[in-house]
Amino acid sequence: MKKYTKDSKVTIIGAGRLGGSLALALVNASYNVKSIFSRNFNSSVNLSRKINNCFPSESIQKAVDNADVVFITTPDDAISKTATSIKWVEGQAVIHCSGVSGIELFKDIEAPIELGSFHPMQTFASINEGSKSMEGITFAIDGTQEIIEYLKGLSHSLNANFVLIPSENKAMYHLTGTLMGNLLLEYVAISAKLWEHIGYDQKKGIQALVPMMRQVADNLENIGLPEALAGPYIRGDIGTIKKHLEVLKRDEPQLVNLYCSIALAGFPFAEEKGTMSLQLRQEIKKMLESEFKTGD
Known part of the structure; x- marks a missing residue:
């Protein structure tokens, strides 16, 4: 050999x-x-x-x-x-x-x-x-x-x-990279384009969001999950989530399901951090599921 x-x-x-x-x-x-x-x-x-x-x-x-x-x-x-x-x-x-x-x-x-x-x-x-x-x-x-x-x-x-x-695990392995690389980039592009609704262009949105992306990556590497998680789903800020859904339904209704599906997929990690009461978690989850199903 x-x-x-x-x-x-x-x-x-x-x-x-x-x-x-x-x-x-x-x-x-x-x-x-x-x-x-x-x-x-x-x-x-x-x-x-x-x-x-x-x-x-x-x-x-x-x-x-x-x-x-x-x-x-x-x-x-x-x-x-x-x-x-x-x-x-x-x-x-x-x-x-x-x-x-x-x-x-x-x-x-x-x-x-x-x-x-x-x-x-x-x-x-x-x-x-x-x-x-x-x-x-x-x-x-x-x-x-x-x-x-x-x-x-x-x-x-x-x-x-x-x-x-091994071969039998390659598709799942590659999927993680696609979610992280390709789809994350598309998600950032979508987020940046929403800046057009507040009087700025996508380029300005990217300028604002990229430093946040870097910090999110640093937090994930340095303190891990679930500690690095932040945002309204972690705080249990149901009022903020409602406002997000309101503006999406008004200006970009096709993004409502995207918002809800990503939030719901990540909800178990939010629950793991344990910063919300059971009642509040259930209320937010029910609201997201309802909006995702109906899109109304």
Whole structure:
């Protein structure tokens, strides 16, 4: 069984934000990135220029032939097709970066190679910034034993954390990231847009809300749940909740169900903090359930 190390030759397939961020992060951690392949050759060229002794390849097969370890960072739907299009040789390893699927994506590979998955619980807005945002994040790891050990070492080299997530748990794992990243961002966008009803634009709303987001994240990290929870549901401020619902029904009625559903989903955590009487908790919950059902 081959031992994979920092000196193992690495090829990155996919030169988008994830592939580019990972490539630069690997190089910064003294890993040996030798080749880049992308369907857009210019992307391969641009990324490889940022890395010493790394070469863009116009052929995916040539890029893989030069590698010990191959990271596939394409969109999820392209991973299986990409992997099975390659002629692998014993001793190589292939690792995908899907968050929702495990190594079953490689089930049609017949060659005796090592398999793995390595997904960062992070969002990447650009390659340069993304490569700097690996420290402290968590990677989900799965694979054959040799690759699991390699990916554990890689996580440590990136000053990151790791969790072992088998295939059957990947969808739930990825859902948590989607709720936190994509849907939270959309929720913030919606909240900021509501500033148009008070005489300002969405940009001003974002300016006002982002510092609050940062503080919420700090509180969550530093003091945890349920202590970090705050707001009218925690205080039992039923009058404030009623006013929220009134203005939503007046100005943005399509958001009433969103408001109520999120509040109800988080209600058990509010109850856990124990700052409201049972009677008040029941009254607020009943009001939210009624508004959610009727939307009136």
